[in-house]
Amino acid sequence: MTTGAIVMMLVAMIFLWGGLGLALFNISRKRPTPPGATDISAETGPESG
Amino acid sequence: MTTTETEQPRGSFSSRKVFIFAAIGSAVGLGNIWRFPYVAYENGGGAFIVPYLVALVTAGLPFLLMDYGIGHRYRGSAPLSFRRAHPRAEALGWWQVAICFVIAVYYAAVIAWAARYTFFSLDQAWGDDPEGFLFGEFLQAGDPGVSLDFVPGVAWPLVLVWVAVLIIMVLGVQKGIGRTSVVFIPVLMLTFLLLVISALFLPGAVDGLDALFAPQWDALMQTGVWVAAFGQIFFSLSVGFGVMITYASYVGRRTDMTGSGLVVGFANSGFELLAGIGVFAALGFMAGAAGTSVDEVATEGLGLAFVAFPAIISEAPAGTLIGVLFFGALVLAGVTSLISVLEVVISAVRDKFELSRVGASMAVGIPAALLSIVLLGTTSGVYVLDIVDHFINRFGILLVAVVSMLLLTWVFRRTAMVREHLNRDGSVPLGQWWSVLIGAITPLVLLFILANEVIDNLQTPYADYPAWMLGTLGWGLAGAVILLALVVSRVPWRAGTSLEDPEPAARADEEVAR
Numbered sequence: 269m270t271t272g273a274i275v276m277m278l279v280a281m282i283f284l285w286g287g288l289g290l291a292l293f294n295i296s297r298k299r300p301t302p303p304g305a306t307d308i309s310a311e312t313g314p315e316s317g
Numbered sequence: 318m319t320t321t322e323t324e325q326p327r328g329s330f331s332s333r334k335v336f337i338f339a340a341i342g343s344a345v346g347l348g349n350i351w352r353f354p355y356v357a358y359e360n361g362g363g364a365f366i367v368p369y370l371v372a373l374v375t376a377g378l379p380f381l382l383m384d385y386g387i388g389h390r391y392r393g394s395a396p397l398s399f400r401r402a403h404p405r406a407e408a409l410g411w412w413q414v415a416i417c418f419v420i421a422v423y424y425a426a427v428i429a430w431a432a433r434y435t436f437f438s439l440d441q442a443w444g445d446d447p448e449g450f451l452f453g454e455f456l457q458a459g460d461p462g463v464s465l466d467f468v469p470g471v472a473w474p475l476v477l478v479w480v481a482v483l484i485i486m487v488l489g490v491q492k493g494i495g496r497t498s499v500v501f502i503p504v505l506m507l508t509f510l511l512l513v514i515s516a517l518f519l520p521g522a523v524d525g526l527d528a529l530f531a532p533q534w535d536a537l538m539q540t541g542v543w544v545a546a547f548g549q550i551f552f553s554l555s556v557g558f559g560v561m562i563t564y565a566s567y568v569g570r571r572t573d574m575t576g577s578g579l580v581v582g583f584a585n586s587g588f589e590l591l592a593g594i595g596v597f598a599a600l601g602f603m604a605g606a607a608g609t610s611v612d613e614v615a616t617e618g619l620g621l622a623f624v625a626f627p628a629i630i631s632e633a634p635a636g637t638l639i640g641v642l643f644f645g646a647l648v649l650a651g652v653t654s655l656i657s658v659l660e661v662v663i664s665a666v667r668d669k670f671e672l673s674r675v676g677a678s679m680a681v682g683i684p685a686a687l688l689s690i691v692l693l694g695t696t697s698g699v700y701v702l703d704i705v706d707h708f709i710n711r712f713g714i715l716l717v718a719v720v721s722m723l724l725l726t727w728v729f730r731r732t733a734m735v736r737e738h739l740n741r742d743g744s745v746p747l748g749q750w751w752s753v754l755i756g757a758i759t760p761l762v763l764l765f766i767l768a769n770e771v772i773d774n775l776q777t778p779y780a781d782y783p784a785w786m787l788g789t790l791g792w793g794l795a796g797a798v799i800l801l802a803l804v805v806s807r808v809p810w811r812a813g814t815s816l817e818d819p820e821p822a823a824r825a826d827e828e829v830a831r
Contacts, residue, residue, distance in 0.1 A: 269523050273530035276363025283370055284590050288601035295333075295576040295743055
C-alpha cells in the first residue's frame with residue numbers, strides 16, 4: 269500500500285471508530301436522573317395486542 | 318389530564334440501549350455494504366474521507382437529531398408527530414409513510430435473494446458464470462416489462478421473509494423490533510468482522526485497499542464529489558423518511574437523545590468503513606485472480622453482491638465461508654432495516670385508526686407482502702425493483718426530506734422548539750449553529766442534489782427502460798405517494814387521539830411530581 273493510502277485509512281479509522289468510542293463513552297457516563305423522570309413503560313404503557 | 322392518559326398504549330423500547338440497537342439496525346442496511354465502498358472509490362478514494370466527514374458532521378448528524386427531536390418531543394408516528402408540531406404538517410408524515418410502504422415492498426425481495434445466495438454459497442451454484450446464473454437460472458428475467466410469471470425460487474423465499482418479518486412486527490416494539498435488533502446487530506457486526514478478517518488474508522487484498530484509500534486530492538475540487546458525500550451520508554443514515562421519528566417516539570421522555578444520536582451516526586459510518594475494507598480487500602483478490610486491475614472489477618449494488626461476490630467466492634480459499642458470511646450479513650442488515658420501515662407504516666396506521674398492534678401489523682403487512690410477491694416474485698421483479706428503488710430514493714426520500722426541513726424551519730418555525738427539547742436532557746448541547754445547518758445549509762445541499770437528479774433523469778431516461786415503465790413505476794409512483802399523503806391527511810383522527818403538543822402537559826406533571 270502507498271503511504272497516502274495508509275494515512276487516509278488510519279484517518280478514517282481514527283475519526284469514525286474513535287468517534288464511536290467517544291460517543292459510547294459519553295453516554296456511558298453516569299448522569300443524575302432528571303427530576304420528574306418516569307419509568308419508560310409508565311409513560312407509553314404496555315403495548316395492547 | 319395528560320395526553321398520555323387518553324391514548325392507546327403505543328409500546329416502547331425497554332431502555333435507551335435497545336433504542337440505539339434498533340436505530341443502528343435501521344441505519345445499517347444494504348447501502349452500507351454495497352454502496353459506500355464504490356462511492357468512496359469513485360469519488361477520490363482516500364480523499365473522499367474529507368467531504369464524507371464534513372457531510373456527516375454538518376448534515377447527517379444534525380438531520381438525525383432533528384428527526385429524533387420531532388419524534389421524541391411530539392411522541393407519535395410520523396403523521397401524528399407532524400400533526401402535533403403544526404396542524405398543516407400532517408401530510409408530510411403520510412408522505413414519509415407511503416414512501417416506507419413502497420420501500421418495504423421491494424426491500425424484502427433483496428433479502429430473499431440474499432437468503433437464497435447464502436445457501437447457493439455452500440455449493441457455489443452459480444458455477445463459472447455468476448451473471449448468467451443471476452439473471453437466467455435464478456431470476457429468470459425476461460424483457461423489461463411487468464409480468465405475472467412467477468419464479469418459485471424467488472417467490473417462496475419472499476413468502477418466508479414476509480412471514481418472519483410479520484411475526485416480528487406482531488410481537489411489538491420491544492418484544493419484536495427491540496429484541497430482534499439486540500440480537501441481530503451484534504451478530505451482524507461479528508459476522509462482518511469475520512468476513513473482513515477473511516478478506517484481508519486473501520492474496521491481493523492490499524491492492525484492493527490501496528485502490529480504495531489512495532487519495533486523489535484533485536477530486537476535492539469537483540462539486541460532484543461533495544455531492545456524492547452528502548448523498549451517501551443522507552441515504553445511509555435512514556433520515557428524513559419517518560424511521561427515526563417513529564423510533565424516537567418509543568424512548569423515555571427524559572432520555573439523552575443527542576448522545577444517542579452521536580452513537581448511532583458514528584456506528585453507521587464506522588460500519589461503512591468496515592464494509593469498505595472488506596469489500597475492497599475481496600475485490601483486490603478478484604482483480605489479482607483475473608489478472609486485471611481493481612478498476613476493472615469494482616462495482617456496486619446488485620452487481621457487487623450477486624455477480625462480483627459469487628465470482629470471488631468461487632476463486633477464494635475458504636470461499637464458502639466468505640459467501641455465507643457475506644450473504645448472511647446482507648440478510649441481517651436487510652431484516653433490521655425492513656422492520657424499521659414497516660414500523661413507520663404500522664405505527665402511523667395504529668395512531669390514526671386506533672388499531673391494535675396485531676390488527677395494524679396485518680392491515681399493513683398482508684397487502685405489502687402480496688404486492689411484494691406479485692411484483693417482485695416474477696420474471697420482471699428485477700426491473701420493477703431497479704426502477705422503483707431509483708425513483709423513490711430520489712423523488713421520494715430526498716424530496717420529502719428537503720420539503721419537510723424547509724417547511725419546519727421557515728413556515729412552521731419549529732426548529733427552535735425542537736432544539737430546546739433536545740438540549741433539555743442532551744449531553745451534547747446544540748447551539749444556534751444547529752438551526753443554521755438544519756434550516757439552510759443541509760436543505761440547500763440536498764436541493765442541489767435533487768435538482769441535479771431531476772435534470773439528469775429528464776435528459777437521459779433511466780437505464781433505457783421503456784417510457785411507460787419509467788412513467789408509472791418511476792415518476793408516477795413518486796407522484797402517487799404525495800397524492801396519497803394529501804388524501805389520508807384529510808381523514809379525521811379518532812376522538813381519543815390528542816393532537817396537542819404533549820410537552821407542556823408532561824412538564825406540568827413533572828412540576829407536580831417534584
